[in-house]
Amino acid sequence: MLSLFACAEAPEEIKAEAPAKSEATPDGATEAAEEAAPAEEKTVKAGFVYVSPVGDAGYSYAHDLGRKAVEALDFATTSYVESVPEGADSERVIRNMARKDFDIIFTTSFGYMDPTIKVAKEFPGVRFMHCSGFKKSENVNNYFGRIYQARYLTGLVAGAMTKSNRLGYVAAFPIPEVIRGINAYALGVRQSNPEAEVRVVWTKTWYDPALEKDAAKSLLDAGCDVIAQHQDSPAPQEAAQEAGAYSVGYNSDMSSFAPKAHLTSAMWNWAPMYVKTVEQVRDGSWQGDQALWWSMRDGVVDIAPMGPMVPEDVKTMVLAKRDEMMNGVDTVFAGPIKNQQGEIAVPEGTSMTDEEMLGMTWFVEGVVGSAE
CATH class of the missing domain: 3.40.50.2300 (Response regulator)
Incomplete structure (x- = not known):
């Protein structure tokens, strides 16, 4: 656990609310319908894995508010799976998302760390963000807040x-x-x-x-x-x-x-970090093997x-x-x-x-x- 996190620059304030453009998918995820984007713009497909039900309070609820801020972006679509136990089940869900050509996958629980690292090795073209852990690689970053x-x-x-x-x-x-x-x-x-x-x-x-x-x-x-x-x-x-x-x-x-x-x-307010990360994926500035530990000053x-x-x-x-x-x-x-x-x-x-x-x-x- 002795990995050193680096503070990120303060992100821009997120004010947009996510529109209601999600629908249930057969595998239990909730996947947003992709909207047409101009040819010169890249559409970023972001996936989220939650350890508990989204509900109307708590940890996964807070993460999902951040997801909705990403969903509100003109150039992004999102999908999530909730109530995923840590361990083998999470590895299966993460791998299933990677197979569906997601550009970036956010795995939001500490116990998802090893499954995230394992799947990331199998899909080097997919970017992964693991919350609260300490293991990183060329296509896996850690993130958390103070x-x-x-x-x-x-x-x-x-x-x-x-x-x-x-x-x-x-x-x-x-x-x-x-x-x-x-x-x-x-x-x-x-x-x-x-x-x-x-x-x-x-x-x-x-x-x-x-x-x-x-x-x-x-x-x-x-x-x-x-x-x-x-x-x-x-x-x-x-x-x-x-x-x-x-x-x-x-x-x-x-x-x-x-x-x-x-x-x-x-x-928690995950919106600034999630929006900034997806913007980096879109413009090509996202880099792996990083650790982000944002503060109250950053709005997280x-x-x-x-x-x-x-x-x-x-x-x-x-x-x-x-x-x-x-x-x-x-x-x-x-x-x-x-x-x-x-x-x-x-x-x-x-x-x-x-x-x-x-x-x-x-x-x-x-x-x-x-x-x-």
Whole structure:
């Protein structure tokens, strides 16, 4: 996981909404009808593979909003397959897309990494973009966003709102991506409330609403009064509202699922990155063996509007920190930072490098639970 990502230049703002020009295809994908393009223009055919249902919230929903921004382009058509398990099933779906002459295929889950690399070797003329992984090749790039920035901001909110000083975190898998997000959230929590702790429960799944809700309930039963998540469904949000606690969503704005509980969400906006990538395919500037790690300043990550229960002084404090990030100032993992054992892991006057953040396998002080 020690691959070093490079920041991309800020993309242009995406304002267009995707027209309704998709229809179901026999293999279970949803494929957009191709429109006639001028002879001098190249039509780019882009495919997307999702690990969970698109639905109306969560990880795949956020990716699909990005796909719709691509679909809105005059020179692009898109297709997607949802609810594809990691492993052999994903390899089959990715290979099926490659056989259909897609120009670029976006594989959006960490566990799609090895299948993507394998299929890419078989189809050197097809470009692939793998989300959150670290393996690359001449026709495979990695991409992700600095969601830890948004995590930190949501932590600032949560730390200010807890009464019990116990916050729960329903987490998917103990990989650097998830651990990094938990740590950023905990650093934000402790900045607002140095006495608070973040308790982590692992579900070992990306999308299982029933299991996610049960995990949230276990944290609520342990005295946690704010529930955050690295999961695809809003089930932890619903559990928090049912218990009269607060919640912090992920991937998309989850306020509609728990309006009485929802403080804010750490959100993805994949449209700028997806549109920029497809434009590069079209004009021939796309290059393989690259790693992209875009930031809040690039428009890829942000937080949802804070709920009405959040005091104005807290909102002002959080938005001031957000403004710093929008101006390119990122001090989330600046020292001094201690690990769970109370040892200095990041000395004062230093900051973690991208390589160190991307390979993070340890928890910061204030997190309760194992990072394994």
